[in-house]
Amino acid sequence: MSRFAFLVAAISLAIMTVAASAIGAAQKAIRTPLRVRGTIKDSLGRPIEGASVQLQDSNGKPSAAVITNKDGSFTLAAPAPGVYALIVSKESFKGGSRVVTIGKAGAQPVEITLESQAALSLAVVARKLDKARNGLSPVTGGSSYTFNEKALEQLPQGNNTPLNQVLLQAPGVVQDSYGQLHVRGDHANLQYRINGILLPEGVTGFGQVITPRFANSISLLTGALPAQYGLRTAGIIDIKTKDGLLDPVGDVEFYGGQRGTTQPSFEFGGSKNNFSYFMTGQYYGSDRGLEPPTPGPTAIHDTTNQGAGFGYFSYFLSPTTRLSLMTGTAVNHFQIPANPDQPQVFQLAGFPEYPSAKVRENQFEQNYFGILALQGEIGSDFDYQIAPFSRYSTVTFNPDYAGDLIYDGEASKVFRSDWASGFQVDTAFRGIAQHTFRLGGSFWGERAEIDNHSAVFQTDSSGAPINDVPIHITDNVALTSWYYGVYIQDEWRPWEMLTINYGVRFDLYDGLVRADQASPRVGFVYTPWKHTALHAAYARYFTPPPTELVSVTSIQSFKNTTGAPPSDINGTPTVQRDHYFDAGVNQEILPGFNLGIDAYYRKSSELIDEGQFGPALIFETFNYHKGRNWGVEATSSYSHGNLTTYGNFTYSVGQGIQVDSGQFNFEPDELQYIRSHYVFLDHDQTFAASWGVAYVWNGFLASVNGIYGSGLRSGFANTGNLPYYVQLNAGISKRVEAGRAGAFVFRAAWQNFNDHIYQIRNGSGIGVFATQYGPRSAVFGGIKWEIPGLNPKPTNY
Helix, strand or coil, X not given: CCHHHHHHHHHHHHHHHHHHHHHHHHHHHHHCCEEEEEEEEECCCCECCCXXXXXXXXXXXXXXEEECCCCCEEEEEECCCEEEEEEEECCCECCEEEEEXXXXXXXXXXXXXXXXXXXXXXXXXXXXXXXXXXXXCCCXXXXXXXXXXXXXXXXXXXXHCCHHHHHCCCCCEEECHHHCEEECCCCCCEEEXXXXXXXXXXXXXXXCCCCHHHEEEEEEEECCCCCCCCCCCCEEXXXXXXXXXXXXXXXXXXXXXXXXXEEEEEEEEEEECCEEEEEEEEEEEECCCCCCCCCCCCXXXXXXXXXEEEEEXXXXXXXXXXXXXXXXXEEEEEEECCCCCCCCCCCECCECCCCHHHXXXXXXXXXXXXXEEEEEEECCCEEEEEEEEXXXXXXXXXXXXXXXXXXXXXXXXXXXXXXXXXXXXXXEECCCCCEEEEEEEEEEEEEEEEEEEXXXXXXXXXXXXXXXXXXXXXXXXXXXXXXXXXXXXXXXXXXXXXXXXXXXXXXXXXXXXXXXXXXXXXXXXXXXXXXXXXXXXXXXXXXXXXXXXXXXXXXXXXXXXXXXXXXXXXXXXXXXXXXXXXXXXXXXXXXXXXXXXEEEEEEEEEEEEEECCCCCCCCEEEEEEEEEEEEEEEEEEEEECCEEEEEEEEEEEEEEEEECCCHHHCCHHHHHHHHHCCEECCCCCCEEEEEEEEEEXXXXXXXXXXXXXXXXXXXXXXXXECCCEEEEEEEEEEEEECHHHCEEEEEEEEECCCCCCCEEEECCCCCCCCEEECCCCEEEEEEEEECCCCCCCCCCC
């Protein structure tokens, strides 16, 4: 064959191949019908399997029909572009329909909700109202980190873990002495909510008022928050309680171990007709109640006895209305650990020798709260919750009369009480497409009593004691504060990938000062791809000083005594005002593997901080004229089969300049330095991390977690910082069925198994009085008896 003939044949073959492909594609396009896809759900958002979906043309003639899958999804083929009707039917549900327009590219996915014809069971009603209640509290634009029941169970100590140690596993949270937590470089400033309802502040003590034992989930909300969150905004700790209707339970557990630890507890919950209940209680005793000033595993005079209880009671007034009562109590007693081998500073008549190891101080704390909530729906578009609340708390510090006078020059019996009562209202309206409007507010009054009975030595003009016989000074005061707050906001979804939440709240505080502020908020969440979410937000914040922690020391009363403060300047604590910016991204890299990063910046006026300035271990409030906080948080999690892992890393900076209130607590040279220098806040910790791994094997649940900190601030004006620390914890548990005897859950835990000895505080820094060491290595174990017939849902690892 000639070259020319070969070339012609090759070109002809190529043309025939292309033509055949084009004809095949055209035939395939003709054969491929236009698709209509969608999902059928019930009124609670659950998929409906087995529903009949029929496609009818404009003349009512059926074109196609299908039955929904297990996930409620369906796919139908239309013969040609046009306007069609989807007709949906399912036994025990009212029928549904939707008009769809099918173009050349098919139709947009549709979602149809069917209403049940039968009366909803109480469990279904409860879940529906829980969903509505959760819908009253958006988190658009901020960051949310949640521990569900499974996550709490996977901690080495399970539900026996104190709440502060649970929250340490969240990003941006660092520990401090005496159980304190700091979120994103703020000192305390935390708001606790139970089922979305504000729990007023109480007097700050050492004990934990709330335990994870009654929590169905615990969420930490941070960042630039929507308008309904006001006042304490460094972190919102929102706890969803267990419900005896949805979480019936009956168990008794005994847990304990080294350091004289005993922790018996119980849970009991169920329902009858329209009434449901859940109750839990625990006792905690230990020979290491507080972080001691000595590094050894056994502290001197450090015993604690703590009791806590909680009850949730609910009654359905109708299928759309629920009345709930939540009540709790915590009563705690702490010995203050002694610091041996300290030099005697003052002479006290009748006590020629008094070793510091014999100093015996203690603190007694009480907390009681109650919340009554009426929650319901009006129609299908309006949800509401109205909740009056009340809380009473006290802290009593009892000194060692002789020891405190000899080593501190002052022995003060301090009593502080706080009683707050008010109400909260939240509503949500969804009657306009693409919008959810929320309106609400809160109001409460607070009465704080602050009593101080001190024994001190008189001094001469140089500050030296005149004699060894003390005098007594009484310094009592009562403060009343009123809080008013209202908000309005709109959660708008202009299209499926974008959510915008914008609103404003107005707060008025009438207490130590009278101040108010209108605080705009706006937040965006954008999901350009299925597994990617971008968020950004701005919030204006308004934070009053905590009434129960305000120092009202009469400087003049202590003049020329060993109890005289370093300075005679005492500005009045005032409100803090902030501009807060937050932005971040969350990405699912692979199924079950998620990464997130979040950055924030806060600019503050009259930044509120707290310190422990006197010999009594009670914190006092003061203001920096200006403050600034910024940082970055990185989070990760992976879950696959029996394996669950997570890891968090935080970089944070917190600074303030010029002390504007409580100046009498500072030494003059330190006060002068802070006047012209930004100093690190005492609770600033530049780097922090947390991580954990849990694995289930042959019914055994094994877990390891840990925390890392680069060290809190120390030294003159917080110019130094403590060494870094790493604490690792491990645990293992196993559930064993015992037939008619029910079941038993065995647990063993090893705290700080690397036995890293580290200081949380070293006794220096602004508002730091004594050295405190972190926990030493200790082994604990427990056995829980699940009472037969009371636990229809076994422990699920």
